[in-house]
Amino acid sequence: MYIQKLEDNTILLTAPVMIPGKPDCDFSRGEPPLTVEQVKNFKESYKPYQFVDSEHELTRTGKYRGLERESHILTEDTEVEVFDGSVETYPKGTWMMTSHITDPEAIRAAEKGDYTGYSVSIRSRSTAEKFRELIQQMEYEKAEALKSQSLSGLIKDVPDPVVLSVSLVRKPCQTGSKICKLRNGDTMTDSESNVKSKVLNALGMSDAADVEALKSQVDSLDDKLEGIKAENAEALKSMKEEIISEFKDALAEFADKSKEEEEEGGEDPQSEEESTEQESAEDQADDEEEKKKEEADKGSKQGANHNGANKSQETEILDTYEFLGRYPDGTPKRL
Numbered sequence: 423m424y425i426q427k428l429e430d431n432t433i434l435l436t437a438p439v440m441i442p443g444k445p446d447c448d449f450s451r452g453e454p455p456l457t458v459e460q461v462k463n464f465k466e467s468y469k470p471y472q473f474v475d476s477e478h479e480l481t482r483t484g485k486y487r488g489l490e491r492e493s494h495i496l497t498e499d500t501e502v503e504v505f506d507g508s509v510e511t512y513p514k515g516t517w518m519m520t521s522h523i524t525d526p527e528a529i530r531a532a533e534k535g536d537y538t539g540y541s542v543s544i545r546s547r548s549t550a551e552k553f554r555e556l557i558q559q560m561e562y563e564k565a566e567a568l569k570s571q572s573l574s575g576l577i578k579d580v581p582d583p584v585v586l587s588v589s590l591v592r593k594p595c596q597t598g599s600k601i602c603k604l605r606n607g608d609t610m611t612d613s614e615s616n617v618k619s620k621v622l623n624a625l626g627m628s629d630a631a632d633v634e635a636l637k638s639q640v641d642s643l644d645d646k647l648e649g650i651k652a653e654n655a656e657a658l659k660s661m662k663e664e665i666i667s668e669f670k671d672a673l674a675e676f677a678d679k680s681k682e683e684e685e686e687g688g689e690d691p692q693s694e695e696e697s698t699e700q701e702s703a704e705d706q707a708d709d710e711e712e713k714k715k716e717e718a719d720k721g722s723k724q725g726a727n728h729n730g731a732n733k734s735q736e737t738e739i740l741d742t743y744e745f746l747g748r749y750p751d752g753t754p755k756r757l
Contacts, residue, residue, distance in 0.1 A: 458515030467584035
């Protein structure tokens with residue numbers, strides 16, 4: 423199946439857009455074959471536009487028939503079956519694209535076999551931007567402003583060239599560019615396309631352009647986030663340096679203040695030592711004086727006892743016997 427019809431009656435068409443190393447219809451006029459790197463760059467340049475028109479009419483009328491659905495660069499030489507039943511081998515680096523055709527007229531033309539492949543419309547980047555602005559702002563009948571911009575020469579002569587549109591054509595400039603189906607399930611099936619379409623509808627997106635716009639917004643957001651991270655990193659670094667500086671200043675101020683207090687009110691180590699020794703000597707003298715006083719008090723008490731001021735019990739008993747005229751054994755003293 424070379425024309426993949428979807429449930430909404432729109433169609434998908436797959437074909438090579440650019441083939442590296444293969445001469446095109448302008449080769450005899452001096453256009454060299456494209457390199458793999460050039461093909462890759464042209465594929466990237468097409469992202470902002472993604473218009474799919476018929477027979478290069480976009481640059482004449484501003485009308486397009488569909489948009490890019492998906493595309494990729496072949497990573498190896500690949501054999502594919504094309505619309506006429508033959509097999510073509512496309513080399514590594516070929517730009518393959520599936521377009522989503524939504525215009526009823528173009529769909530009928532494709533079903534009749536009027537289109538056999540793709541052909542690109544290349545303009546300078548500045549001109550392509552003007553085209554995009556005009557197409558977005560005007561209706562088709564107001565396309566007269568595009569006529570002055572519709573002429574194109576060889577790709578090699580276009581300054582800063584980009585792919586503005588990929589056209590469905592009867593005779594592609596690169597004869598090997600033919601509508602085809604890819605082997606090994608490389609092309610989306612109807613079922614896969616329908617699922618993708620439903621997902622897009624659920625997200626409020628109608629085509630690949632909306633998806634690309636969303637992707638662009640996400641990329642822009644990523645860039646902004648990276649910018650915020652970088653700004654915060656600089657701010658944190660500055661804050662850290664400021665805190666460290668303030669901490670060092672505080673330490674220096676504290677050290678200076680401590681030094682001033684020591685010089686104004688502090689005593690040198692020698693004075694403190696002498697003061698301590700003097701206090702110790704005074705304390706020792708006080709202790710000795712107190713000791714002498716206690717010994718003197720003690721001696722006077724012993725003297726009092728010795729003089730009979732505080733007699734013992736035994737002495738008192740002997741005095742009692744003496745008073746009664748008896749000996750301690752109770753016998754009377756004889757006169």
